[in-house]
Amino acid sequence: MKVLVINAGSSSLKYQLIDVDNGDVIAKGLCERIGIDGSMLTYKPTGGDKHEFKQDMKDHTDAIRMVLDALVDPAIGVVKSMDEIDAVGHRIVHGGEKFAKSALITDELIETVKELSTLAPLHNPANLMGIDACRAIMPNTPMVAVFDTAFHQTMPAEAFLYGLPYEAYTELMVRRYGFHGTSHLYVSGRAIAKLDKPVEETRVITCHLGNGSSIAAVKGGKCIDTSMGLTPLEGVPMGTRCGDMDPAIVTYLMDKLNLDRKGVDTYMNKKSGVLGISGVSSDFRDLGEAAAQGNERAQLALNTFAYKVKKYIGAYAAALGGVDAIVFTAGVGENDRNIREAIAGELGYLGVELDREYNQNCPRGEEVEISTKESRVKVFVIPTDEEMVIARDTAALAAK
Numbered sequence: 001m002k003v004l005v006i007n008a009g010s011s012s013l014k015y016q017l018i019d020v021d022n023g024d025v026i027a028k029g030l031c032e033r034i035g036i037d038g039s040m041l042t043y044k045p046t047g048g049d050k051h052e053f054k055q056d057m058k059d060h061t062d063a064i065r066m067v068l069d070a071l072v073d074p075a076i077g078v079v080k081s082m083d084e085i086d087a088v089g090h091r092i093v094h095g096g097e098k099f100a101k102s103a104l105i106t107d108e109l110i111e112t113v114k115e116l117s118t119l120a121p122l123h124n125p126a127n128l129m130g131i132d133a134c135r136a137i138m139p140n141t142p143m144v145a146v147f148d149t150a151f152h153q154t155m156p157a158e159a160f161l162y163g164l165p166y167e168a169y170t171e172l173m174v175r176r177y178g179f180h181g182t183s184h185l186y187v188s189g190r191a192i193a194k195l196d197k198p199v200e201e202t203r204v205i206t207c208h209l210g211n212g213s214s215i216a217a218v219k220g221g222k223c224i225d226t227s228m229g230l231t232p233l234e235g236v237p238m239g240t241r242c243g244d245m246d247p248a249i250v251t252y253l254m255d256k257l258n259l260d261r262k263g264v265d266t267y268m269n270k271k272s273g274v275l276g277i278s279g280v281s282s283d284f285r286d287l288g289e290a291a292a293q294g295n296e297r298a299q300l301a302l303n304t305f306a307y308k309v310k311k312y313i314g315a316y317a318a319a320l321g322g323v324d325a326i327v328f329t330a331g332v333g334e335n336d337r338n339i340r341e342a343i344a345g346e347l348g349y350l351g352v353e354l355d356r357e358y359n360q361n362c363p364r365g366e367e368v369e370i371s372t373k374e375s376r377v378k379v380f381v382i383p384t385d386e387e388m389v390i391a392r393d394t395a396a397l398a399a400k
């Protein structure tokens with residue numbers, strides 16, 4: 001079965017065509033600057049050359065149309081007609097408490113996702129634009145929604161509740177939801193398969209460290225806690241997001257800097273994190289280079305990030321009652337060897353023994369074990385593959 005996976009943002013749209021039967025990515029690419037001057041489609045069939053098409057895309061429907069045109073193009077395409085695309089899987093950021101699993105897209109589902117936009121005002125409306133565009137062009141193709149929050153719905157109340165009046169939860173939907181669920185699901189599943197233990201007994205901590213970062217505690221294959229909260233702002237400091245802090249800081253900053261709601265939101269979401277601490281960049285490559293050249297604030301940003309991740313690992317080891325494996329994934333987790341060392345090199349008390357040399361020299365883009373043979377807790381680097389999870393869920397639901 002061939003599944004088109006769509007990850008629609010407000011002005012961008014990533015896509016992959018996946019053959020679910022053999023796990024092959026047939027083609028993939030990206031539409032950028034949708035609705036803005038200078039829109040561009042990149043398209044790369046597996047094993048072929050990458051193509052760039054600069055053409056106006058006034059909305060997501062234009063973008064999807066261009067993607068489909070490239071996929072069926074007689075010269076560079078990978079399918080003969082649109083009919084060969086059996087189903088479309090859409091990534092949706094917020095599924096609230098309504099969706100603990102992926103679901104077939106219906107009018108009712110779309111209404112619910114719209115209602116949940118209050119919890120994810122930047123993401124859900126953009127995701128819906130992707131759905132609307134596909135439904136308009138491919139009205140007879142089954143479509144599935146895969147939610148970033150779904151994997152975390154197994155969290156117990158003591159993990160998802162905040163210390164606020166209970167009515168904030170029951171009446172206003174204020175609780176921890178967690179994000180990056182598809183990634184945590186995928187990498188924890190891969191790690192569990194490598195452990196010599198029945199699934200029910202496994203305790204895994206997954207560290208999705210990218211531009212946005214979150215940590216999850218996974219017991220017996222189910223999420224029991226995660227660092228992101230009502231929104232993706234909570235947890236460790238990220239590229240530009242502040243992560244955990246005293247909530248009183250919000251009103252303090254509003255007073256001192258004369259910020260309104262939007263102003264303080266921008267301050268915490270766009271100007272904070274490792275960018276805010278370093279004053280250099282949100283990108284860990286830039287920070288590593290600056291730190292190597294003696295930039296103390298860049299080093300401080302990296303140290304702060306590693307310290308907070310380490311603290312979460314300790315907290316989740318407590319929540320899990322021990323830990324069998326720690327997984328690093330996403331842009332930073334998969335690539336930044338020094339950050340991995342700064343985190344996993346200091347967890348000896350937990351029974352983690354990092355193979356420092358191998359961590360520095362292991363191949364990129366592969367699943368590797370960076371702990372020593374003797375280490376009681378295994379440490380893995382596992383490249384995440386959210387698209388594959390979306391494609392598989394989509395195929396399974398569309399087949400019904």
Ligand code: ADP
Nearest residue numbers: 209210211212282283284285330331332335336
């Ligand atoms: P997201 O999906 O959240 O946008 P990614 O998981 O793609 O982010 O991670 C992007 C981040 O990964 C970049 O901002 C950069 O900091 C980091 N990164 C990518 N490659 C490297 C590298 N070779 N060394 C260090 N950091 C890297």
